[in-house]
Amino acid sequence: MKGLADLVVLRALDRHGESYGYGLIERIGEDSQDLFAFQEGTLYPLLYRLERDGFVSSRRKAGSSGKERRYYRLTEAGRKRLAERTQEYRGFLKGMSLILDRTSA
């Protein structure tokens, strides 16, 4: 299914709030019990595309450690997008379960 990584990132931002790149990778790893892992560099083009499309916004700010990082957060359009993609994905999962769990006649 296309756009799965988008859904994962949008959901992580929705659940944990504003986050920077490495923090986001850690949150996704924790949430998926390290089952969902992607090459870490690919997170950035994904975030840039989401930002270009208005689903996330970013700003540089100092975190609790005092280090300045670029933080990403979900926009209102991003929240709507997340709701749509979640619904689509749930439909996809339901369809797949029906196909995979069907016993032969």
Add this chain to the structure above:
Amino acid sequence: MSPNDYIDRVADGVADEAWRARFREELKEHHEDRTERHPQPEDPERVFGEGKSLARQVNEAVTPAFRPMRLLKSFAYFAGTMLLTGFWFREVVVGFDETPMEGSAWMTVIMFSGPIAAAALCHRLVFSSAEVASEGWKGHASRTAFFYAAWIPIFLAMTMRDLDWASMLEVFLLLFMVPFCAGVLIDAFRWFLSMTKRTAR
């Protein structure tokens, strides 16, 4: 290859200067954060991904999209705004010519409130807030202001010459194609330029 060499090499593959600097900075910070948690040396290509592919993904993500639908919507927006503004001037403002309000401050308010209301109404009807956000408020506002400002003198000249509706519509449609085609060309040119830069690298 050392992580810093890898980061520099990947970032150098990004065509746009501002995005190249931002990507380099974020990869370096990411590497710094990662090294704090996992101090043992790792192959950067395994952690971050294949360099050329990563640079290509960034180029694709930051390339301004060529969006004909946005231009068609812009067309609908300005057409609606101008027709409503025309109606306002011809039917309301001109009607006040022979009243005591002529030349008063109220007259000025009435003259300008029509186009503003027309623009706001058409904007709400044509563009969704998600579309505006995707273009960015600054980009959207400057595009809107450019098209709209280009039309105000033309429209005022048309109303002052007291053209009838048919000829006004004709002139309007003919002249409207100028900013519309300019918009198409500007978008196509920006898209072409980013593709050329990317190919050159």
